[in-house]
Amino acid sequence: MDILYLIGEATAYDKKQQLEVKRPKSWLKSVSAFANGEGGTLVFGISDDDHVIGLADAEGDAERISEEIKTKLDPIPAVNLEFKEVGGKKLVLLHVYKGQETPYYYIGDKQRLAFVRVGNESVVANRLQLKSLVMRGAGRSFDAIPSPYKFEDMSFSKLKSVHFKRLNQSFDDSDFVSWGIVDNDGKLTNAGALLADDSPIRHSRIFCTRWNGLDMTSGLGEALDDAELEGSVISQLQDAVAFVRNNSHRRWWKEAEYREELPDYPERAVTEVICNAIIHRDYMELGSEIHIDMYDDRMEVYSPGGMFDGVEDCYNVGLDDFGGGYRMTSYLIRQGHRHIAFLADEKEPVGVDRERLKGYQKALEENGIEFREKDYIPLSFRKQTRHTRLWEFSQDRISEYTALFFASDFYASDAVNIFRTQGIRVPEDISIVGFDDNVFAEHCRPMLTTVQQVVADKAYYAFDMLHKLIKGEECPESNIHLPVKLVIRESVKKLG
Numbered sequence: 001m002d003i004l005y006l007i008g009e010a011t012a013y014d015k016k017q018q019l020e021v022k023r024p025k026s027w028l029k030s031v032s033a034f035a036n037g038e039g040g041t042l043v044f045g046i047s048d049d050d051h052v053i054g055l056a057d058a059e060g061d062a063e064r065i066s067e068e069i070k071t072k073l074d075p076i077p078a079v080n081l082e083f084k085e086v087g088g089k090k091l092v093l094l095h096v097y098k099g100q101e102t103p104y105y106y107i108g109d110k111q112r113l114a115f116v117r118v119g120n121e122s123v124v125a126n127r128l129q130l131k132s133l134v135m136r137g138a139g140r141s142f143d144a145i146p147s148p149y150k151f152e153d154m155s156f157s158k159l160k161s162v163h164f165k166r167l168n169q170s171f172d173d174s175d176f177v178s179w180g181i182v183d184n185d186g187k188l189t190n191a192g193a194l195l196a197d198d199s200p201i202r203h204s205r206i207f208c209t210r211w212n213g214l215d216m217t218s219g220l221g222e223a224l225d226d227a228e229l230e231g232s233v234i235s236q237l238q239d240a241v242a243f244v245r246n247n248s249h250r251r252w253w254k255e256a257e258y259r260e261e262l263p264d265y266p267e268r269a270v271t272e273v274i275c276n277a278i279i280h281r282d283y284m285e286l287g288s289e290i291h292i293d294m295y296d297d298r299m300e301v302y303s304p305g306g307m308f309d310g311v312e313d314c315y316n317v318g319l320d321d322f323g324g325g326y327r328m329t330s331y332l333i334r335q336g337h338r339h340i341a342f343l344a345d346e347k348e349p350v351g352v353d354r355e356r357l358k359g360y361q362k363a364l365e366e367n368g369i370e371f372r373e374k375d376y377i378p379l380s381f382r383k384q385t386r387h388t389r390l391w392e393f394s395q396d397r398i399s400e401y402t403a404l405f406f407a408s409d410f411y412a413s414d415a416v417n418i419f420r421t422q423g424i425r426v427p428e429d430i431s432i433v434g435f436d437d438n439v440f441a442e443h444c445r446p447m448l449t450t451v452q453q454v455v456a457d458k459a460y461y462a463f464d465m466l467h468k469l470i471k472g473e474e475c476p477e478s479n480i481h482l483p484v485k486l487v488i489r490e491s492v493k494k495l496g
Helices: 004-007 025-036 056-074 127-137 157-167 190-195 232-246 269-278 319-335 351-366 383-396 407-423 439-443 455-470
Strands: 013-016 038-044 077-086 089-096 104-110 111-118 121-123 204-212 225-229 252-253 260-264 288-296 297-300 318-319 340-344 376-378 403-406 431-433 450-452 479-483 485-487
Touching: 004 340, 013 025, 025 038, 025 056, 025 089, 025 111, 025 121, 056 089, 056 104, 056 269, 077 479, 111 127, 157 232, 190 252, 225 232, 232 269, 232 288, 252 351, 269 288, 269 297, 297 318, 318 319, 318 455, 319 340, 319 351, 319 403, 319 431, 319 450, 319 485, 340 351, 376 383, 383 407, 403 407, 407 431, 407 439
Parallel strands: 013 038, 204 288, 318 479, 340 376, 340 403, 403 431
Antiparallel strands: 038 089, 077 089, 104 111, 111 121, 204 225, 252 260, 288 297, 450 485
8 A cells, every 4th residue: 555645745644553542642642743843644544564454433533533632632733634445445544734833732641741753753852842842832933032141241242343344334223123132122032142242151162173183082192272162153153263274284276366275174165064053053952062073084063953843855865773773782682681771972862873772772672671761871972071971880880781782883992992991891791782883893802793884875875866866856765774784793792
């Protein structure tokens, strides 16, 4: 059965074999998530493998669906019920439209929960997601919300000078309102606090580092240069561009009448990248700043936050990260391990780390092993913080586990080296596995058992997709997930 034929233009959908009358939360959470997101469709009467089962009482089920939505969702989202008949079997399609009064809560079982879509699942919104939904429902954004700071305590000399330099006109007092620096009541907004000369929003900082080598752990010594930028986001932008310029090579060639500069990174491109990082970062994500890391062969810019809701025409070539997490955890269990921790970058994992964690959790569940919150151990992309946390873990908690699953080979190899300094042997004392199968897995001693992704395949599919888009051709798939496989090496001990 072609599910796309049924759902039409909907990009998100859930399939239900039947209406679970006694467990309405099982499907109402998807209604909440669709309304809080970009909308979607629930198809009742079809199995997970797209086999049409049909509903014995489609009309009655439709009435019950409507009644449950009215009594268990607040506010009530805009929906449309539609009947379809396939091979003489009746289906009910529940179309849920993108809501304007977010968050839409499920109310039942003495709970009041808002759900969001993560991949193809509906999950409870975390604190940051809930804040974003509340602001969206109020028609407000972070920068428009009044800040706890007073306008009269702030100065805006940098904003005024750049405004005059760029536009050749003065920044008038009336511009503070039109620019959104103060609201109509004269209160300083978050945007105003970010633009103030001495911005009091500490987590708006930028950390710049010029590393000595090709990565942070090349063994060639500490950073060659670093800077912690704070204050007005305008000053931060200027200072960050200057940092990149001062840590770049300058080549040139001489023409007949002028000299052509050839920097490592064109300043206009650097300015645009850093400007985008400042504008589009998630300022509600506390404790995480923009990072600019320069190496011998590249520059990387990290900006906290994810993609905007509702981004369309986005093409991606990724991996089966969920499957990789599931297969690696299943392998560890087959080797006799039942006390397995998962270690990744963030306190609340995002992106591929989240999918790998979900695969790990699924494998535990299928094997009757309970996942406890403490089994997820957040590290940090900052070297010193990560090393401190790994050292503390080696002192206090490592005895609770027989195996550690790291979300990347980079972190896994880091751990092997730190544990070795504490007299902890791999795999004799603890088994360690990673993900990626890159140079860190091969050079680590012992060599890491890991999940392999083939970077060349990702490059091939990405180039093919880009080539088709440039030529105006249609891409049959906009989101490709390439398969992964296990690479068994030396870092896992078989128990029992």
